[in-house]
Amino acid sequence: MSRHSEIREMEKKYVYGTWRYENTWNPVIMESGEGCYVTDMDGKRYLDFSSQLMCSNLGHKNQAVIDAITEQANKLCYVAPGFGTVPAAMLGKKLEEITQEGLVKSFLTNGGSEANEAAIKIARMYTGKGKFISRYRSYHGATSGAIALTGDPRTQHAVGMGGVVRAPDCYCYRCPFGKEYPGCGITCVEIIDEIIRMEGPNSVAGVVIEPIVGSNGILVPVDEYVPRLREICDDHEILLIADEVMSGFGRTGKMFCMEHWDVTPDIMSMAKGITGAFLPVGATITSHAIADHFDQPGNLFSHGQTYAMHPMGCAAAIASIKEYEDKKIVENAAKMGRYMEKRLKELMESHKSIGEVRGKGLFWGVELVKDRETKEPFATRKEKFLPTIQKKMSAAAMEKGVYLVNIINHFIVAPPLIVTEKEIDEGIAVLDEVLAIADRETV
Ligand SMILES: Cc1ncc(COP(=O)(O)O)c(C=O)c1O
Known part of the structure; x- marks a missing residue:
């Protein structure tokens, strides 16, 4: 053998x-x-x-990323997340700089599923509401909350959290409404308005989308879709959450995919390309309003993990982002x-x-x-x-x-x-x- x-x-x-x-x-x-x-x-x-x-x-x-990981390993591999570290502080600041104006403070984790778990929890803590709207052709991760948001067949083998309502997709090649763009009135986004009305805006914390759907077919929304979804979320005072785990970090020809429509989400999750996959890292960046909320006395940020803000991962992410920029x-x-x-x-x-x-x-x-x-x-x-x-x-x-x-x-x-x-x-x-x-x- x-x-x-x-x-x-x-x-x-x-x-x-x-x-x-x-x-x-x-x-x-x-x-x-x-x-x-x-x-x-x-x-x-x-x-x-x-x-x-x-x-x-x-x-x-990539030699620059390998060197950064090695250098950090020789200095400090790990401390409890109750301590601060240079790499965590620097990565948080860098994410504020490279994401869209208005996204300011991040929770740093170990991958995409965990970034979405943090997004779910932060949205619930901030809004005090429980439900989410996601879409059928989506993948948001394998852990309990993330698999519950997921609408593709992988969700059938898991029992995730409750409180997720799924909407049909923006998939013009096989339009779920049998319509044709541009005469369709973008029904696929207007139906989300209707779903929110029916569910009750007071019960919906947020709408979660992959701006371009990844593993479920690379579904690129029509140009009106994301800006209109932003309007709908604003009208109902619910959060727009962009899962940029796959579409972020240059994949679509912009640093983040939401930039294609100049729309800023309230929460954005990312992972994968954040370190070019050299080490497992994810991040959940949030708006000013959300960050301010948790800055108020008495508002507990009730989330954490042993490996949150892992110094090695943060060092790899900083070096990777520098590579995106320098090269x-x-x-x-x-x-x-x-x-x-x-x-x-x-x-x-x-x-x-x-x-x-x-x-x-x-x-x-x-x-x-x-x-x-x-x-x-x-x-x-x-x-x-x-x-x-x-x-x-x-x-x-x-x-x-x-x-x-x-x-x-x-x-x-x-x-x-x-x-x-x-x-x-x-x-x-x-x-x-x-x-x-x-x-x-x-x-
Ligand atoms: C859009 C999206 N969100 C979340 C995830 C989950 O990320 P991870 O596998 O790092 O937990 C993936 C993984 O493919 C993904 O494509």
């Missing part, structure tokens, strides 16, 4: 995989990474065309995003299995259909955990040296934000080859 197979068997025996049938998990064991590539135990290199889970925004093995990585994402869009749209011309490509920056979804006319999908929600044609295609891409995330009926094309045109061409060439598998199944 090769060393690679030995480790694979050991991992399968002793470690749970995530969101899968354990008996079918057959992981490739990765050993190293550099730039836009990762390398397995046999020395085979793969182009990372999805930034792992849309999080390795800075690519792999103009967000600008590169916008520029390479235009090239990616062109290349993906070319693919659409030669592959009838592509129903739609959509996205912004380096955040693209390729949705597959058996029939362009009827838009019949290859797979639906109930097949999420089953071996779909998309999974077969991703496996074929791996064989050819390209890692590509597939979810239900689409691929997520989201390489590290340092990607070059040449690397985009390399990934597109393999996508071009594996699309033939789906083309053969079209009508």
Whole structure:
């Protein structure tokens, strides 16, 4: 048995995989990474065309971040969150600077789910109200509150908190109302107004959205959607909470996705790209009004974790943000995003299995259909955990040296934000080859 197979068997025996049938998990064991590539135990290199889970925004093995982590480790790895540290103070200040005007004070945690748990709790403490509105095609994390907000099939396997009402999605390609933009009156956002009225504004703490829906299909809202949602929330005096865990840190060609519509949320959660995935960190930044509330005597900030404000994570985040700035990585994402869009749209011309490509920056979804006319999908929600044609295609891409995330009926094309045109061409060439598998199944 090769060393690679030995480790694979050991991992399968002793470690749970995530969101899968354990008996079918057959992981490739990765050993190293550099730039836009990762390398397995046999020395085979793969182009990372999805930034792992849309999080390795800075690519792999960034020396500046590694140095910052090492330096912090040599100074102080951990103290209780009751103490302050230089990295925590500096990261909080930096997040205030790079987020939109009006977002000021952060809770610092260890990942996206925890950032959303903090958002839920802060919103409830601040408003004194309990309910949230989220959407069906959404993922907000695996922990109790975050999985309750989540509307995708992963929520069916968990019992989360109560008090979540879900709204239909802004998904023009398959409009839940059977309408067509722009004559639709943006029903998908107006229905949220109606839901709030029906639920009672006095019971709703906030509306939670991924500004561009990530793992549920890279759904880009029409331009009116987010500004109108802000108005609706203001009318009813409820909070707008943006989950930028996946869409933040340059992914869409702006530092944060909400900037595309110049709309500031009351609370914004982030993770993934905050450290380029070099260490697990999340953050929940809040508005002036919320920060002021907790500054008042008697208003308890009733939340915490052992590893809140972890000095190592904070040091990694500060160094990562410096990399985004110094190397103009967000600008590169916008520029390479235009090239990616062109290349993906070319693919659409030669592959009838592509129903739609959509996205912004380096955040693209390729949705597959058996029939362009009827838009019949290859797979639906109930097949999420089953071996779909998309999974077969991703496996074929791996064989050819390209890692590509597939979810239900689409691929997520989201390489590290340092990607070059040449690397985009390399990934597109393999996508071009594996699309033939789906083309053969079209009508
Ligand atoms: C939009 C969004 N929110 C929250 C999460 C959960 O983050 P984590 O897996 O770091 O807990 C994810 C993870 O993919 C996500 O995409």
